[in-house]
Amino acid sequence: MKILLLEDDAAIAAALASFLTEKGCEVTCCPTLSQARDRLEAALPDVAVLDWNLPDGDGVALCQTLRQRWPRLPLLLLTVRSDTRDILTGFACGADDYVTKPFDREVLYSRLLALWRRSRPDAGTVLSCGGIRLDPARQAVTYQGTPVALAPLEYHLLCLLLQNKGRTVTRQQLLASLWDQNGHFVNDNTLTVTMKRLREKLGRPACLKTVRSFGYRLEEPQP
Incomplete structure (x- = not known):
């Protein structure tokens, strides 16, 4: 922020x-x-x-x-x-x-x-980046047109990154915004594991990048 x-x-x-x-x-x-x-x-x-x-x-x-x-x-x-x-x-x-x-x-x-x-995009705005599409109204995610089933924490993480497309989101910012299904604070290890699973479910997309020792960012691939 x-x-x-x-x-x-x-x-x-x-x-x-x-x-x-x-x-x-x-x-x-x-x-x-x-x-x-x-x-x-x-x-x-x-x-x-x-x-x-x-x-x-x-x-x-x-x-x-x-x-x-x-x-x-x-x-x-x-x-x-x-x-x-x-x-x-x-x-x-x-x-x-x-x-x-x-x-x-x-x-x-x-x-x-x-x-x-x-202040973020409303629930009717479809978020997309590099073949990833997230429809908040339906809570549906696809990659290259194929539906992707995400756990709630994975979905929330992807939504945060898409809302900040083109910006690096720090791990601290993500930890401050991510909570599990029971309302518990997500720790650093859980964030790492959740990101790993998200990458695997999306087929390791090139648009999802790690900024070493800092955070993550989604950016459109260069033509």
């Missing part, structure tokens, strides 16, 4: 960025509105976390601008302003979520994950 963090308090920004990086996120910190705008023009994140009071302006105004320009970009306001009127204003300006300081980092991370997941 790529996160843009607009926060002028250097201590808060550094601590939160360090925590999210340990979770497998890629965090870009911006202390001012102008820097945040420049970064957003250069590359759009998966989620933007915006402070309200900033040295060069109003984070809520930026929130409103971003919502108009990029309707599907998840936006979370992170601010000391806890008055009900402020919270209502934040949502009215386009925020998807609103967290007040002080905050629990694990709870904030869970909220960011929820926003990220909701």
Whole structure:
């Protein structure tokens, strides 16, 4: 998950960025509105976390601008302003979520994950890459037109990779998103075994690549 963090308090920004990086996120910190705008023009994140009071302006105004320009970009306001009127204003300006300081980092991370997941392609979108097709509506997978029967964890893993086609997904990101049928956290060894079985069931497709000691990616084969 790529996160843009607009926060002028250097201590808060550094601590939160360090925590999210340990979770497998890629965090870009911006202390001012102008820097945040420049970064957003250069590359759009998966989620933007915006402070309200900033040295060069109003984070809520930026929130409103971003919502108009990029309707599907998840936006979370992170601010000391806890008055009900402020919270209502934040949502009215386009925020998807609103967290007040002080905050629990694990709870904030869970909220960011929820926003990220909701921003993914909807259930009617067929995902594909290099002969692999996954139909979320039918929960059906085919490879080169042949149906492939996957266990729930294998299906979820493939879905995550297809949703991030063209990007490397870290093992930490996958571990944070994968849960077994009983809702238990998937450990590193289970991820390795699940990936091995997925590759075998798909006939070891060339489009599914391992980024050594980092993660995995799906990318369309070069013509």
